[in-house]
Amino acid sequence: MTALLSVKGLRVGFGRDPKANEIVRGVSFDLNAGETMAIVGESGSGKSVTSLSVNRLVDFGGGSIIGGSMLFQRADGSIIDLATAQEKELTTIRGAEIGMIFQEPMTSLNPVLSIGTQIEESFRLHRGLTGKQAHAAAKDALDRVRIPDAARRLKYSPNQFSGGMLQRVMIAIALACNPRLLIADEPTTALDVTVQAQIMALLSELKRETNMGMIFITHDIGLVAGIADRVMVMQSGQVVEQGTISDVLDRPQHDYTQHLLQAVPHFENGAAVRHDYQRPLSEDAAKPALKVEGLTVRFSVKSGLFSRTTGNVHAVDGVDFDLMPGETLAIVGESGSGKSTTARAILGLVKATRGAFETNVVKSAHGNADEPVQMVFQNPYASLNPRLRVDEILAEPVIAAGGSRTAEVRAKMIALLKRVGLPEDSLLRYPHQFSGGQRQRLCIARALMLNPSVLVLDEAVSALDVSVQAKVLELLVDLQKEYGLAYLFVSHDMAVVERIAHRIAVVYAGQIVEIGDAASVLSKPQHSYTKRLISAVPSVSKRNEHFTLDSRQVPSLVRPLGYEPPAADWVSYGADHKARAEA
Known part of the structure; x- marks a missing residue:
């Protein structure tokens, strides 16, 4: 049986000299119709670049394919190498035969256009529908993803939907033309656990109905246990482990796969089975803090x-x-x-x-x-002023409390930076020079400045x-x-x-x-x-789960x-x- 998508030796680079800035190095996999393959890895592993390369969206982000092939079987049975296809041909494939769901629906949808207008666009571009036909097709698309009162909600703007509902709208757009391949790039990362379960249920159900192949990208290896047939683990642009869901989750061979599995919570039959609950309470624990x-x-x-x-x-x-x-x-x-x-x-x-x-x-x-009482906020990128150096950021709470930047305050900054695992020279750097984890450490240090x-x-x-x-x-x-x-x-x-x-x-x-x-x-x-x-x-224990909405x-x-x-x-x-x- 010919694979729906066969990727061999894919290599992707960025910048003026892509070969010198290679991000994806020799990725290979096969995906059959009706099969789900999960690509798992942390930020920077190359999983999203791999998925963007399949439909050549990487070309619009400064990247280019420098090696390998991506053979895709079209609806008419013909085979096309997506790695070398011309843009004119790719335009007829994107959306029509390869759909994509992006991670953040609010940035993927136009905030000034109604939901109905944005869904109808797919039907106009790929099916040639207009007027009432396109409107009816858009309503059916919302019904398909179980959004209640679809006819009325077609008139809504994106800001009138919750995060989970917006992701359903994105799924409706991606599935509008019944693609043979669906790429879901971290589609549930920003969602609550119950909404996440609903999106997984919806994808599982729609996959059964249409027999499409699906590539599911995530950093949460436990999330794919109930929906994936195969798992590919990526680290630093390379595939470090690949196999059936049972082989990878039950018998992981690579250290990195084992590391990812250790981060998965252990819940079975609706209850936790592992936890260290010891409380390091202080001597003054008799009175609430x-x-x-x-x-x-x-x-x-x-x-x-x-x-x-x-x-x-x-x-x-x-x-x-x-x-x-x-x-x-x-x-x-x-x-x-x-x-x-x-x-x-x-x-x-x-x-x-x-x-x-x-x-x-x-x-x-x-x-x-x-x-x-001090606070550490959710987004370290938004909670640090990009125009201030770290020493100015750490001094902010002290100044706000009526203090001043004394030698003692500076010594405390250095001590706290060391305590949160950052070097002393961080004081003269700006937030954009730190990773996400380092920024959150800065936020913690700032919160501790006032004891x-x-x-x-x-x-x-x-x-x-x-x-x-x-x-x-x-x-x-x-x-x-x-x-x-x-x-x-x-x-x-x-x-x-x-x-x-x-x-x-x-x-x-x-x-x-x-x-x-x-x-x-x-x-x-x-x-x-x-x-x-x-x-x-x-949970990794939930295999071949039959999701219910x-x-x-x-x-x-x-x-x-x-x-x-x-x-x-x-x-x-x-x-x-x-x-x-x-x-």
């Missing part, structure tokens, strides 16, 4: 000619918890659940409607806590590769032991939570629905929402004026584990 009582955040909903307040968005409703010194409390939930709003309200970045906060300023060998007792980490490692992520988590654990820090760790990633949390609070629709010891919550979840979150976690959505948080939620009815499941009673 942070106590939150009845935290409530509401945003007004205005409507009508005079913009009168007609209701409120109950973003956070009556959140209570204690965070002890030396402890990590993870706040877990999907986008829109209220977890980030909770963190921001504690820091005063969002105004709380009501609620009380109390911090315990702990005196330690490192000095008094000048500012008891806080509590660090709020809002998705602080979600933008990092698994190995970089692991190193930053190790750093956080070491700093916690050394300084007695308490962490409020906001995350949607159960893999990270499973590694670092001592206690977990699960947030749903603005309320905590389950809270307690991490070992108990992860191994014996009680609330249905907690069970749903954990069951959606990718789940249409449940987080309920609307808009409530009429004067509405107050009923008092919580808690059920205890141990000394430190309780969940809300469900109706």
Whole structure:
């Protein structure tokens, strides 16, 4: 049987002298119709460049193919070498026979055009449809990816959709012309674990319906266990291991493959099976480092000619918890659940409607806590001023607190840089001269400049590769032991939570629905929402999984004026584990 795509010795370079700047070095693989091959590796491994080379999009990014062949079987049975094909011929293949889903849907869609207009474009270009025919085809495309009320939503702009819905729109565009090959480049990286499971379910179902071949690119080797037939592991532009899903996941031969597998969380039958929950609590653990009582955040909903307040968005409703010194409390939930709003309200970045906060300023060998609560944000690229040097960035919190750049402050900068694993000469460099992991280390050093007792980490490692992520988590654990820090760790990633949390609070629709010891919550979840979150976690044990679509959505948080939620009815499941009673 002739392979749908046969790649032999692919070599790709960049710049004026591509051979001197070779990024992909001798990649070979075969893909059959109806088969899914996962390309796995971290940033810089060459996996995305390989996928962009297949449909020659790499040509538009300063790259060029300098060796090898890519034989693709077209719908009419003819064979074309994509590596040497002319642009005119490639134009008829892209979109029509080779579809592509990109990682970030917001940057892939035109923000000023309606969703319907952008989907119709594919049908106009490749099928020659116009007017009502193109509109009807676009509606069918949205129906195909299970977007409800498709006829009305065709008129929506991209900003009116959630991240998961936008990714479904991208899938609809990619599949508009029933391509024989679909390339999915990190299509679920920015999505919550439950939305991620839905996208995987959708891709799996559509692949069965159309018998298309699929190349699935990811840095999460656990994610592909349930959907892939074959796995190709890449490192530094080369294939280091390749084989069937069972061979690679059960009997990995290369050290790098084993390293990637070690980063996968171990969940089986909806529960965690491995975790170190030891708490390095300080001597002052009797008093909470942070106590939150009845935290409530509401945003007004205005409507009508005079913009009168007609209701409120109950973003956070009556959140209570204690965070002890030396402890990590993870706040877990999907986008829109209220977890980030909770963190921001504690820091005063969002105004709380009501609620009380109390911090315990702990005196330690490192000095008094000048500012008891500091924050490390999600995106290290956006949270560092690109025009400031590192020494100016680290001095910012000190100056904001009324201090000045003294010799003592500079000595502290150097000490903190050393502590987070960065050289002293980093002080005179700019943020663009650092990698993503190094930038996040800078953000951590900046947060420690004022000797806080509590660090709020809002998705602080979600933008990092698994190995970089692991190193930053190790750093956080070491700093916690050394300084007695308490962490409020906001995350949607159960893999990270499973590694670092001592206690977990699960947030749903603005309320905590389950809270307690991490070992108990992860191994014996009680609330249905907690069970749903954990069951959606990718695992190497989920093979040839039959994904089923789940249409449940987080309920609307808009409530009429004067509405107050009923008092919580808690059920205890141990000394430190309780969940809300469900109706």
